[in-house]
Amino acid sequence: MTFTGSPLSSTQYALQVGAKAEVADIHAPIRYAYGTWTAAAAGVGEVNMFKLPAGRIRFFPDLSWLIIGDTGQATCNLSIGHRAYVNEDGTAVAEDFDEWALNLDVGGSALDQDVDSIVTSPTLMNSQDGIVVFVTFDTADIDAASVMHLWFAYTHA
Numbered sequence: 786m787t788f789t790g791s792p793l794s795s796t797q798y799a800l801q802v803g804a805k806a807e808v809a810d811i812h813a814p815i816r817y818a819y820g821t822w823t824a825a826a827a828g829v830g831e832v833n834m835f836k837l838p839a840g841r842i843r844f845f846p847d848l849s850w851l852i853i854g855d856t857g858q859a860t861c862n863l864s865i866g867h868r869a870y871v872n873e874d875g876t877a878v879a880e881d882f883d884e885w886a887l888n889l890d891v892g893g894s895a896l897d898q899d900v901d902s903i904v905t906s907p908t909l910m911n912s913q914d915g916i917v918v919f920v921t922f923d924t925a926d927i928d929a930a931s932v933m934h935l936w937f938a939y940t941h942a
Contacts, residue, residue, distance in 0.1 A: 813940035815848065818918070821934045827926040831882075833868075833919045834935050841873070841911040841942040846885070848938030849900035853891050858925035861892035865900075865935070867910075868917040875913070882921050884908075892925055900937075 820834030837844075853863065866882035885900060885908075910916060918937060 813843075813942060815845070815938050816941055818937045818939065819935070820918075821932070822920075823933075824927050824929050824931045827929050829922050829924070829926055831919050831921050832933075833917050835918055835937070837910075837912075837916040837918060837937070837939065838941055839912050839915045841909065842916075842939045844885075844908040844910065845938040845940075846900040846907065850898070850936045851886075851889075851900055851934070852895075852897045853933040854895045854931055855893075856891045856922075856925075856927045856931045858892045858928065860925040861890075861922060861927055862888040862924045863891045863896075863933075864888060864921045864923070866919060866921070868919060870912045870916050871914065873911040873913060878912075882919075888924075891922075891927070 818835040818837055822832050822834065851865070863886065864883040865886040866884040867880065869880040870878050872878055889896060918935070920933065920935065
């Protein structure tokens, strides 16, 4: 049995031969943004991890990774988000402290996981000046000398 209208096309192929395709989706190399941070003192607060480039990017959670050791405090939570930025078209986008993760429990044990287990689909974003990705620790202190690594895989157009 054949599909009706065979051959069919993927969304991206149809865009390539018809309307304008997103370069971030077609023939774009995967890039990685990486940040590592070591707590100098115990406490709660925010940590800017890295800045994604200006322009259109597509974030791939299944190729991205978070590693953090046991923070030592039973109820310490970690969230991953972005600072406010301006879209390509000039529209302001509000800060979202939990765009990619909300209240991951880092107080009870170490985390070594892909971001796909937190975020289920790729995110397309665009900005005039880039997007700062940051992490928030709250509810309980992170211990001094706790170490965190965060990798974001993305395409850039």
